[in-house]
Amino acid sequence: MALLDLFWGFLRVGCFAFGGAYGAIPLIRDIVLSYGWLTDESLAYMIAVSESTPGPIMLNLATYVGSSQAGVLGSAVATLSVVLPSFFVILLITAALKNLLKNQYVQAVLRGLKPCIIGVILATGSHMILQNAALLPQVSPDLRALALTILLAACFWLPRRLLHKKLSPISLILLSAAFGILAYGI
Secondary structure, three states, X not given: OHHHHHHHHHHHHHHHOOOHHHHHHHHHHHHHHHHOOOOHHHXXXXXXXXXXXXXXXXXXXXXXXXXHHHHHHHHHHHHHHHHHHHHHHHHHHHHHHHHHOOOHHHHHHHHHHHXXXXXXXXXXXXXXXXXXXXXXXXXXXXXXXXXXXXXXXXXXXXXXXXXXXXXXHHHHHHHHXXXXXXXXXX
């Protein structure tokens, strides 16, 4: 039964996750919380770990959840089910790509999806920030996490504004790891 739940749960994620991994986080959150596979807090930790490890976040989360629920077979089932829809969609799109992307209606759909995906990503990020700041009910405040969020946002935006350069994602991940060690490890 756990394998079937993993298959259907992550198949839904794979079918309805538009906008990449960040756009899929709210859907993943709903599914893992509804099945009771992870708590909200452990999901936030797993998103951070999945972001800092190689590979797509969706795959990393599916593999972890599958492994935690049904071992190696569970991780294989969850991973396969989350990529299955994309695999078939990519096969179909590559067959019709030349003509399909030139179609004005397809272009209109893609332009319409962009603002939606941006809104979903912003809502997810806002939820995580509010959770770190404990502005959501039933969450205790973590002032160090809030301070780290502000510090990392400054590290992201200040170089762009002052030096007209941006930090690479790798630099930002390494900085966040160093700040995390300083804030929580010492």
